[in-house]
Amino acid sequence: MIYCGIDWAERTHDVALVDHCGQLLAKRHITDDAAGYKILMDLLAEYGDTEENPIPVAIETSRGLLLAVLRTGKWQVFAINPMAAARYRDRYSVSRKKSDPGDALVLANILRTDMHAHRPLPQDSDLARAVAVLARAQQDATWNRQQISNQLRSLLREYYPSALAAFESWRNGLCRPEAHELLKAAPTPTRAARLTRTQLQAALKRAGRQRGIAAESDRLQEVFRADWAHQPLLVEEALGKQRLAILVQLQAACTAADDLAKAVEEAFPEYPDAEIILSFPGLGVQIGARVLAEIGDDRTRFADARGLKAYAGASPITRASGKKSNITRRWVKNDRLNHAGYLWAFSAITASPGAKAHYRKRRDDHGDWHAAAQRNLFNRMLGQLYHCLRHNHTYDETVAFPDGSVAARAAVA
Template sequence: MIRGLTEGAPEMKATPSTSTSGTICHAGIDWSWQHHALCIVDDDGQRIEEATLPHTRPGLARVTTLLRRHGVDRVGIERGDGPVVEHLIRDGFEVVVISARQVKSLRARYGSAGNKDDRFDAFVLADALRTDAGRWAVVQPDSDETIALRMLVRARHDLIGHRVAVHNQLLAVLQHNFPGAIGLFSQLDIAISLAFLRRFPTEAKAAWLSELRMAHWLKANHYCGRHTPARLVAHLQDAATGRAAGPAAEASELIVLTLVDLLATLRAQQSDLETRMKEALLAHPDGPIFTSLPRAGVIRAATLLAEVGDCRARFPDPAALAAAAGVAPSTRQSGKHLNVAYRRGCNKNLRAALVDWA
């Protein structure tokens, strides 16, 4: 996200860090979920401290101790979120984002081999702060309310991805074993369709349905669609033949029932998340701004707020937001050659939110 903000937006420039001995120090951290490589350099680019620390509470505390020992108040890192960034901001350090793509290019300063090494990348990050201090954007944290809303929004998005995958798996099973169930109702994973598959998971069991029995079943399950019982029974009878009996039909029944239960659970959990999202959106100070957007609704308004954030300094003008979301074109010019292309380096989640709303 921060990478896109460096185009079209003024950057916050921090003053260099100075140790107690008067030496200006710069730090870089190459972090992962197992360990973190820390490098601190002086104003001449010489390494004065290097360490590889575990991703534990004592390890992060040791990071803070080393940074404060050398008077460092600004740290270079490859991404603007995650537990290490949260720890550094909480302990009062400024976090400067230098993206992985930029680090890859900066490695060429020190050799043409292009080898990837965590300790070396930490040195590159620290040295980039030393040589190009004013180029990098300082992380501007969002409020806890916005972070919580973002977690709910992204969890819902991931849950929908899981639901679509299970839906497609169920569709593939029915295409081979029970084609008549496909297209019987408007969607395969709505409540009435799942109830039907739970009661009639195989073609053999659905063959028991007559027009009268179908009418009774629909009434008992509160069906409010437009199709008549006769039309639904005709749909089942006109469909291609699946597996009506045998071990394959028994296996298909077990798989269908398992996937139906899983889909019902996913839909219920999605509904719970959407309720929590609505509560968080209504309680958020910026909620009225985003809900006032045309046809934003609840889900889109919550998604926009979660991805845009509530830090005003991050987007000082519309051009900064457009660049971060990738909706502004990328222009490349060399001599007489001019190329205006699709902007790929951006915050993908923010782009998806804006495009969906548009």
């Protein structure tokens, strides 16, 4: 057996090949371009790489053009966590010396000794990977929008509390177009107090509002002209300019999140198993796409539902030593899937009578806190999703929560 290790870098990569005894057979320094990829392919072919017997490859990243090239063939690619690679490095050098060729050799030896302990990259379809790109980008854009919104809220608390009071009754207040138009028309509370009803109505119309404009403008004028504390005029003007800069970032983040959400809505329904995923209560297009992005469609990726639950951080973990034993939640997990699961379980509580009964049972009978009960619900529904995807079944409430469905029907009766 021949094993390949690649120390990935931004512009160049170091490649090392070892045999089953750990003997270094070859090493190369290749560039991150088509010419470098061809050198890598020729090197692997020179040492017996074929489609029937491909050489396994270890690398410290799971994305990029080099990975795309390796995915086109039959290679088993193992994405080794950099922290795990650093621990393996101590086996070969107690002096803690480090070099890129040495790291490539360490990665190759990881496969030689412990390939069974590492999971190869899943062989997901191109459509599933495309949905994953869009879903993760939309998730990042949503987080970025919330972060900038929090920055704007914190700044408004320093000098412009009337704006927070005016937008408080609106859903997603600071992210709404009406809030953006009003903040552009009045960067400071002093200017906001001078806005007339006509100016307020014009700002609301520019934002796209069509109903209740007159009543809303009267409410806004009353809020802006109420008695509020003020910063000194020069400080207020300076804060207004800072707020305009943050507002530009927030508008761009809102646009990006909305555009990516539309892209997900167009791409996800084309996926063959979208009907199965969307049949689960609490899973809409956006959350369903995020779940698909993290679990993929390679049915051999997880040996059983327990592996998927551990990967998502839904199942508990036991730490035992001697007579001491502690059961707690997992800290090492797929954070994106775990976050999607939190939203999924939260929505399922109101969308499924069985899920709600299961949640109440965890709270009342087992004494779980809200987050722990939701995590347990996510753990159970993730196992159900695994079963449905493996057997090509849609969600069935009576099968998923037989006890909860009976209790729900009895409560209604």
